Amino acid sequence: VGGPAMRASQEDFANAMSQVKLLKKDPGNEVKLKLYALYKQATEGPCNVPKPGVLDFVVKAKWDAWNALGGLSKEAARRSYVDLVSSLSASSSGRATPAADGKRADSDHVLVTSEDGITAITLNRPTKKNALNTQMYHDIMLALKAAGKDSSTITVLTGSGDYYCSGNDLSNFKDVPSGRPEESAQRSAVLLRDFVDCFIDFPKPLIAVVNGPAIGISVTLLGLFDAVYATDRATFHTPFSHLGQSPEGCSSYVFPKMMGPSKAAEMLIFGKKLTAQEAFAQGLVTEVFPDSTFQKEVWARLKAYAKLPPNSVRISKQLLRSQEKERLHAVNAEESRALQERWVSAECHDAIAAFLSRKAKL
Numbered sequence: 001v002g003g004p005a006m007r008a009s010q011e012d013f014a015n016a017m018s019q020v021k022l023l024k025k026d027p028g029n030e031v032k033l034k035l036y037a038l039y040k041q042a043t044e045g046p047c048n049v050p051k052p053g054v055l056d057f058v059v060k061a062k063w064d065a066w067n068a069l070g071g072l073s074k075e076a077a078r079r080s081y082v083d084l085v086s087s088l089s090a091s092s093s094g095r096a097t098p099a100a101d102g103k104r105a106d107s108d109h110v111l112v113t114s115e116d117g118i119t120a121i122t123l124n125r126p127t128k129k130n131a132l133n134t135q136m137y138h139d140i141m142l143a144l145k146a147a148g149k150d151s152s153t154i155t156v157l158t159g160s161g162d163y164y165c166s167g168n169d170l171s172n173f174k175d176v177p178s179g180r181p182e183e184s185a186q187r188s189a190v191l192l193r194d195f196v197d198c199f200i201d202f203p204k205p206l207i208a209v210v211n212g213p214a215i216g217i218s219v220t221l222l223g224l225f226d227a228v229y230a231t232d233r234a235t236f237h238t239p240f241s242h243l244g245q246s247p248e249g250c251s252s253y254v255f256p257k258m259m260g261p262s263k264a265a266e267m268l269i270f271g272k273k274l275t276a277q278e279a280f281a282q283g284l285v286t287e288v289f290p291d292s293t294f295q296k297e298v299w300a301r302l303k304a305y306a307k308l309p310p311n312s313v314r315i316s317k318q319l320l321r322s323q324e325k326e327r328l329h330a331v332n333a334e335e336s337r338a339l340q341e342r343w344v345s346a347e348c349h350d351a352i353a354a355f356l357s358r359k360a361k362l
């Protein structure tokens with residue numbers, strides 16, 4: 001589930017440890033804590049030292065990061081460490097995201113531009129309807145972390161081509177090493193949790209420009225955005241039960257609050273697909289635009305918003321969101337745990353196998 005095909009050998013792990021020392025850019029404290037935690041988990045297993053005092057800030061932050069990995073196996077931690085270092089090396093060599101203002105820095109399938117006070121992150125895998133592969137999850141996280149710190153006022157997520165995003169790349173499931181589905185599921189649950197955490201913690205206004213149909217995780221995450229602008233061609237589909245899976249992106253908490261429990265159940269349990277107008281009526285979409293004028297109207301609006309005083313905008317966003325943060329982190333942890341179990345279920349395997357053998361399409 002969600003992970004690359006091969007296991008990380010001790011040699012891969014040793015190489016990754018050497019690569020870390022060669023990174024050209026400091027990856028920042030958050031990433032360094034993650035690397036520390038994965039290293040400890042990979043070499044010593046689950047956190048086995050007493051919780052330090054709250055005033056011991058650095059030691060406590062390290063302990064928290066390690067402890068958050070719970071029962072993740074050594075092999076899964078090794079693989080995640082190798083993946084993380086590989087995405088950092090790509091970014092450090094200029095292949096991946098962080099974009100300086102006015103410039104553009106691309107990874108394979110995630111483009112980042114930053115101009116006129118707007119950092120735009122574009123999913124750029126149109127031939128696969130912008131389905132999210134493992135590298136894209138990492139690239140988006142790096143792009144969000146960079147955008148949170150750059151001088152832009154707002155950040156935008158959009159897609160290229162006819163789709164906004166078709167959700168998790170289901171071929172990720174093909175890559176599960178035989179006999180190791182539990183480890184793979186555990187690794188994907190950690191990736192999912194880290195990914196959604198980046199949206200929960202994002203410090204500036206985050207806007208979705210939904211240029212076409214949206215499926216799965218690209219829909220559920222919308223509840224964590226500050227505004228969602230959609231073309232009238234967009235649809236919103238969360239077929240989790242059809243896939244033997246369960247909701248993520250904090251939607252099990254945010255959607256019922258937003259649209260009421262029964263409308264949320266229609267989407268998240270029964271997989272009802274909404275039109276853009278229906279999603280607007282449920283509060284999931286802020287405004288719907290005719291497809292013919294969508295890009296022009298939306299970007300004109302965003303450029304005007306981006307001229308607002310950046311600090312004021314950022315502080316207001318944080319005030320609007322801060323009350324719920326702790327709850328959202330807890331929901332994210334619970335949803336990731338539930339999915340970890342789903343991913344090793346026969347229901348999920350059968351549904352994915354049907355898609356991959358092209359017997360099923362949503």
Ligand SMILES: CCCC/C=C/CC(=O)SCCNC(=O)CCNC(=O)[C@H](O)C(C)(C)COP(=O)(O)OP(=O)(O)OC[C@H]1O[C@@H](n2cnc3c(N)ncnc32)[C@H](O)[C@@H]1OP(=O)(O)O
Nearest residue numbers: 002127128129131166167168169170171192216217361362
């Ligand atoms: C860290 C892990 C977190 C996991 C959490 C997330 C859960 C989810 O996101 S669940 C949602 C998963 N998504 C889907 O189930 C969508 C599957 N795709 C489809 O049903 C159809 O492809 C779709 C309706 C999107 C488009 O149909 P068409 O217009 O008929 O186009 P094609 O089917 O021919 O698609 C073109 C090309 O793209 C590939 N594709 C599209 N979406 C995905 C996907 N999600 N995963 C893998 N591949 C996808 C499709 O297979 C085609 O590929 P080729 O056959 O190689 O051309």
